[in-house]
Amino acid sequence: MWNLIRKDFLTISRDRSEVLILLVMPMVLIAILGFALGSIMFGTVDMDPIPVALIIENDLEQDLDHFREDLIAEGLPEQAIEQMIASAGTIDPAASLETVLHSPELSDMIDLKENYDQEQAEAALATDEVLAVITIPEQFSYQTLLAFYLAEETDASIELFVQDHEQIQATIVEGILTSFSDQYNLELSMAFATEGEGVETSISEENFGVINHFSSGKPVSAFQYYTIGMAVMFALYVASTVSSNAFKEKESHVFARLMMTGARPLNYLLSKVVSAVVLTLIQLTILFVTSTLFFQTFTDTGIEFWASLAIISFVFSLVIGGFAAFMTAIAIQFNNDAISGFFSGGAVVIFAFLGGSLSPVEYFSPLMRELGNWTPNGAMMTAYLQLIQGFNLTEFLPMLYRVLLMAVLFITLAVAIFPKRRLM
C-alpha cells in the first residue's frame, strides 16, 4: 500500500502543472484577495476621514416637556413621572449619536461638521464638500421616548443623505448609523429589562468592516478568511488530480501491469483514498503554515487551536479521499476521464462559490447558505471559521459528522462501481 502511495506522491509532485494548481495558485490568490479585497470588505479602510454634516433639529428640553405633558395625561403619579423624566434625560438618542460620532475610535473615519443648517448642508453635499448629511429631526427624542416608555408606534428616524457616486464612503456612514441604531435599541431594551440601569452606548471601530458570520465570536480577518477559502477550494483539485492520474495509469496500461503483479483491485482503490488524504493534508499544512509565515494569518494561537485545525483538516482530507476514489472508480469502470475534467473544469468553482470561498456567505440567502453547508468544502469552511472565531470543537462537530458521512458515502459508491474482474 505504501508503495502505491509513494508512487502517487512522486508522480504528482513531479508534475509542474499539478504543483502549480495545488500549491502556487492558492497562495497567489490568498495574497491577492487578502490585500485587494481585504481592505474593502474586511479590514480597516485606509482612506481620508469622510466629511459628514450633522444637523440637530431636535430640542431635548422641549421634547422632555412635551413628554411630561403626555405622562400627566396618562394619569401617572407625579413621583413616577419625575423619575421617568430624569431617566429619559440620560438616554437622549441625539446626544448618544453625537457622542458616538465624536468618539476617538471614529475620528479617523469621520470628519464631523456641525455648523451647517439643512439648506447649507444640502448645498455642501451637492458640491462634495460633505459626502453625507445626518439629520436628527425635530421631536426625535420625544418620538423615541414615546416608543420606549409608552410602547407607542412612532416614526422616529434619523435621516441620512449620501453622495451616490461615493459608494464605499456612503456605505460606511450608513453602516455606522445602522450599527448605532441596532446597538442603541439593544442596550436600551436591556436597560429596561434590568429595570432602568444606566445605558452606555458602545460603538467602536471593530464593529465595522469585519465578517460576523455567527452570532458571536471573534472577527475573522481577510487573510484568515481567504486562506481557509482558497485551501478548501484547491483541496478539491486533489481529488481530480488523483483520479486523473489513475485514468492515465489505465490508459498507459500501467494499471493492467499492476493487476498482473497480483495487486488487488480494491487495494489499488484504497491506495487512491489514502494518497488523496495524504496529499490534501500536505497541501493544507503547506498553505496554512506559509500563509501564517507571510501574512501572520494564524499567529497568536495556541496548541489547542492547531490541534483542532488538524482535526478539521483530517476530516476534510477524508472526504477528498472519498471523492478521489469515487471519480477514480467511474473513470476506470467507464474508461472515460470526463468526470475529472468536468469536476476540475467547472464543478470546483461552483462548489467554491456555494461554500463561500469566493465571497463571504453572509451575502447569500439563507437557502444558499444552507446549500453551501452541504458541500464538503462549505461545511468544512464553516467549521474552520468557527474555530477561528473561538468556538469549541464540540460546537462544530455536527459539520464534521456531516462530512465524515459524505466520505463514507463516496467510498462505498467507489467500491460498488470499481471493476473487480475486468482489468483492461
Next chain:
Amino acid sequence: MLQVNDLHKKFKTTTAVNGVNLYLDQGESVGLLGPNGAGKSTTISMISTLLQPTSGDIRFKGGDVFKKPDVIRPVLGVVPQEIALYEELTAYENMHFFGKTYGLSGEKLKNKIDEVLELVGLTDRKKERVKNYSGGMKRRINIAVSLMHEPELLIMDEPTVGIDPQSRSHILEMVRELNRKKGMSILYTSHYMEEVERLCDRVYIMDHGQIIASGTKEELKSILSSEDTILIEVHQKSEQFIDQLNEHSLVQQIAEVDTGYKVIVSKGADVFADIFEIANASQVKVKGVHVQTPTLEDVFLHLTGRKLRD
C-alpha cells in the same frame, strides 16, 4: 506448461479471437506471427488473465487461469506493446516500484534491479526519468520491469515496435539469452517475421482471429515445398505488370516489396523468360530476378495472399 483451448473473444460487433488453440512447453520459445489486427494482443490479454474470454479455456500447469489467476500471475511476466511505465519516474524508481509490488524488498530488491539494469544495458542511465529516454531505451525498461520477479513464462507483445536497429538487436539478443541460458519460456508476438524466425522454436501464424498454420519453422516452410519464391527487382513499378503476371498460369501469389515484387510460383516452373517478356510489354525495366529460400513471410503470403505488414 501453457494450454489454450478453443479460445473465443467477441466484442460488440467483431470477433477478435475465433477458436485459437495453442500450447507452450517449459523452456520453449514460441512465436505468434500475424499482421496488425490479427488478434494476437487480445489472445495475450486473455492468457495474462486481464480479459475474460467469451468461451474456451486457458490452463497453466493444469490449472484454469480464470478460476485461479494466482496459478499464473506470480510466475508470469508480460511485456505489453505499450510503454506501461511511469514516465515521471526514473528507470530505477519504476523498477523499485514494480519490484516491490512483486514482493521484493531490501537487498534482494536492490540486487535484482542492478542485475536487470545490467541485462538491458541501462545501468548508466538508471537515474534519468523515463520520459527523457529514447524509444529504444523505453522499450528496454519496459522489458526490464517484467523481469523483476524472474518469471517462468515471459509473454512479449510486439516488444520492438518503433525502435532503432541497435535497441532492437539488443532486445532480440536479450530474449534469446533469457530463453537459452535462463530457460525462460517465451511467447513472442510480432509482425516482424525475421524476429520470430530468429528467436522461436515453433511458430503460430494468426490471421483474422484464427491460427492458420503452426509448427516449427522448417515445418511451416515445407508448406512451400511445392513452390518457389522469386524476387523481381525493378526500376519502376507498374500496375499493368502485376495484372499480366497475375494472369500467368504458373504464378500463384504476388506481393509488392520495396524493390519490386515477390512472386510465388510452382516449384521448378520455368517462368524467367515469361517474366522478362511481360516486363518488356509493360515497359518495366528489370534490375534482377532471384530465386529465394522461402521465409515465414512467404508462408503467410502463400496462406493469405497478403503480406504481414499490409
